[in-house]
Amino acid sequence: MSGTTSTAVAQTAPQGETQHHPIRLYLVVWGWLFILSTCSYLVDYFGLVGYLRWSLILIFMMAKAGLIVAVFMHMAWERLALAYAILLPPLALLVFVGIMVFESHYTLFSRLAFFAPGS
Template sequence: MAHAATAEGQQHPIKLYLVVWGWLFILSAFSYLVDYFQLEGMLRWALILLFMALKAGLIIAVFMHMAWERLALTYAILLPPLVVLVFLGIMMFESDYTLYMRETFFAGAAL
């Protein structure tokens, strides 16, 4: 895909933005269909989070121009949220262990 280089910077073709808007519309429609079909439980939340992440990725990549940035800047912006997600996962497992230990050792004690 050729981009016109000008003194101010690159100009991306309007088709790129229209395609991204189309995909955002489609992903939003899928998000609303999850509620329309009354999906429940983990499937519902997994689909909602998947569509949300895909829409956020498109917005970050195209509208915030991250797709054309240097790799170091991309890592500097994208890695911290991923590390936070890893820490959240670790905390979820740790909280289950803590609850198990409390139930095991304090089951007979009056709180």
Template sequence: MAQATAGASAHVQGQQHPIKLYLVVWAWLFILSTGSYLVDYFQLEGGLRYSLIILFMLLKAGLIVAVFMHMAWERLALVYVILVPMSALLVFVAIMVFESDHTLLSRLTFFAAGH
């Protein structure tokens, strides 16, 4: 019975966040989701559409990771373990996008239907 009491007291002493924090995050998630919906409602097209959708998506994901996955209160080393590889992956994807344009241009140049 002493173990049950010790476990219960350790649980009570854990970090407690005010309910206001979760309500504010929920409100921001709702606002960002509304913004994402309005992009479709106003029928935005092209780069602006995709940029806004990705921006809203990244902001929502950042809020969820920071608050609901408790990353805002973790050690800096753990945050780096998650953010550095994801940032490197985004850089590599950007490099592939730029290289794909070069590949397409060279294919159109050398494999055009008149050569």
């Protein structure tokens, strides 16, 4: 019996031990955040309009948010279950918003088709 308890004790991590990440990782992430922010600024500087403008702005925004969450909030080193618990609800909200946008176009079309003046 004493052999099983010593094995269980040996598998646990020592108390007070922390994980340190190299400073180079944080500097690289800061560099990428600067580059992505510059690209986002250049979208306005070059005067892009329409869907191209908004899609580029959203892509740069999501890339910056992903970097911040992954590195500065230490999500890249968390267990997969915790990452799913934090990331899946916002993704589900985005899916539901997309469904609502699609439904709103259908509702507008049906109102214009059936309740248009003069019909």
